Amino acid sequence: MYARSVKGKAIRLGVSGRLLDFNLVMWDPETDSLWSQMTGKALYGPAKKKGLALDVMPSLFVSFSMWKALHPNTDVLDLPPVRSKGWHFTTKTLVKGKNRYGDALGLAVESGGDAVAVSYEAMRGQGAVQPPMKHLAPVFVWIPKYSSAVVYDARIEGKPLHFAMKEGLLVDASSGRKFDPLTGKEVGKPQGAVLARLNAMPAVLDFWKDAHPSGRVVR
Amino acid sequence: MHSHVRAAAGRALPRLLAAILCLGALRAQEQKPDMQGVDDWDQRKRPAPWGKEAPGDEVVDVRLMPLERVPxxxxxxxxxxxGDDxxxxGCVVDGKAVAFPVKMLGGPHREIVNAKAGASLFAASW
Incomplete structure (x- = not known):
């Protein structure tokens, strides 16, 4: 999900007819440039010469039930399906942790040139995965009720907590503080802390690694 | 007296049925999402002008004009x-939550949807 304005000017994004590393290449008629869907960076044309990149919009890649639980008054795109009915557009994809071609899937987080991706298989197996990063302390969380995953900043007031999933809650190992994995809110304390959600992009891990050679993958 | 009532009812009933059918048709038309141009591949395709130096591989030799008007x-x-599963x-933009079901994106004519919420412009892609 990308913002479609560049240097304050609106652009529209269309399908270019090209793929890069098996990933969609976008184009815009306003600057006649090509853009990478995976990284948001301009690949070709005037925008590439200026070194431009699209800003990432925070988004979630989750089940419809989880999205409705978070946002009951949501708008929903209302078009006939273009895909035949099958597991590959349902949460079974996340439970299997693979797409229909057998490629491992995960969620990726980037910050200040540092990047890490965690497989759905690891999230589902461990409940909570906390790979180290230079400027962030992400915790990748599997939510069994919705067969979906979300990523939070594990820091509260600047101090990282160390989470494990216990009885459906995120529990800090040292303090015992508990958090709701759906909302990030501290449980049992009306004025308690709230974990900030981090923006995570769904990714085919092998292709993501090709596009982020210095990034780390937790499988 | 009864024959008058029967005659009046006989004249009114077809009109009433016709009115109900018309209202039903109008309501169905009103509720039907506006699909104009969404899946019109021919209307949106343009020649792809990029040369061999452009990155990636050409999958089709056309580019598609951006998709904007969607219901x-x-x-x-x-x-x-x-379905729930x-x-x-999903994203929240300018306080408005919007969800894009994956099964509705693809094609490739619908791989990118250009959207707007408040003053914010964004694009969902798959």
Missing amino acids: YSVPSRLHNPV ELVI
Whole structure:
């Protein structure tokens, strides 16, 4: 999900007819440039010469039930399906942790040139995965009720907590503080802390690694 | 007296049925999402001008004009139902939550949807 304005000017994004590393290449008629869907960076044309990149919009890649639980008054795109009915557009994809071609899937987080991706298989197996990063302390969380995953900043007031999933809650190992994995809110304390959600992009891990050679993958 | 009533009812009933049918048709038309141009591949395709130096591989020799006008509904009034276990890409922009069911993106004519919420412009892609 990308913002479609560049240097304050609106652009529209269309399908270019090209793929890069098996990933969609976008184009815009306003600057006649090509853009990478995976990284948001301009690949070709005037925008590439200026070194431009699209800003990432925070988004979630989750089940419809989880999205409705978070946002009951949501708008929903209302078009006939273009895909035949099958597991590959349902949460079974996340439970299997693979797409229909057998490629491992995960969620990726980037910050200040540092990047890490965690497989759905690891999230589902461990409940909570906390790979180290230079400027962030992400915790990748599997939510069994919705067969979906979300990523939070594990820091509260600047101090990282160390989470494990216990009885459906995120529990800090040292303090015992508990958090709701759906909302990030501290449980049992009306004025308690709230974990900030981090923006995570769904990714085919092998292709993501090709596009982020210095990034780390937790499988 | 009874014959008058029967005659009057006989004249009114077809009109009443016709009115109900017309209202039903109008309501169905009103509720049907506006699909104009969404899946019109021919109308949106343009020659791809990029040369061999452009990155990536050419999959089709055309590019598609951006898709902008698409219908949205609230969950309880979806014309095209979405199951609870189906995957969506969701975002909150300018306080407005919007979900894009993955099964509705692709094609490749619908791989990117250009959207707007408040003053914010964004694009969902798959």
